[in-house]
Structures are given as structure tokens and as C-alpha cells.
Amino acid sequence: MSGSNTVEKVRYDEETRRVYFNKEQYFEGISKAVWEYQIGGYQVMAKYLKDRKGRELSKEEIEHYMRVAKAIERTIEV
Numbered sequence: 001m002s003g004s005n006t007v008e009k010v011r012y013d014e015e016t017r018r019v020y021f022n023k024e025q026y027f028e029g030i031s032k033a034v035w036e037y038q039i040g041g042y043q044v045m046a047k048y049l050k051d052r053k054g055r056e057l058s059k060e061e062i063e064h065y066m067r068v069a070k071a072i073e074r075t076i077e078v
Helices: 032-036 044-050 059-077
Strands: 011-013 018-020 026-028
Touching: 026 059, 032 044, 032 059, 044 059
Parallel strands: none
Antiparallel strands: 011 018, 018 026
């Protein structure tokens, strides 16, 4: 979704399977299992965005986030 791409507040909506990173923008199709997946005690998908709070995400960072989500999804399947 178009907008400022600025990470403000990160939250997950289980019903719609969306990860909001500001009021208008979100990543769609993220399952609860992928959202909650942890490595080293960190919730991977949340940490990635929280580490970029207050910054504008680049196109490459947005694409990377979706690739990470897909990799976690495949890892869970295996």
C-alpha cells in the first residue's frame, strides 16, 4: 500500500493476517506462526521492523521483509 513507508508503530492483526507498521500501511498474508517465529529469543518479523522505527523503509527493505517471511514460512513447513 502506498504511503510514507515510515515505521511508526508495529502491530499484528491476526484476523486479517496483516502486519501494520504505521496507521495506513501494512504487509499482508503473514500467518500467526510466521509472526510469532523466534530465533535467539527474538520475534524475527517484529524485531526487523522495530529496529527501523522512525525510519522510512526502502524498496529493498520491503522486498527483504517479504523474502524473510517466505523463508520462515518454508522453515515451519519443513
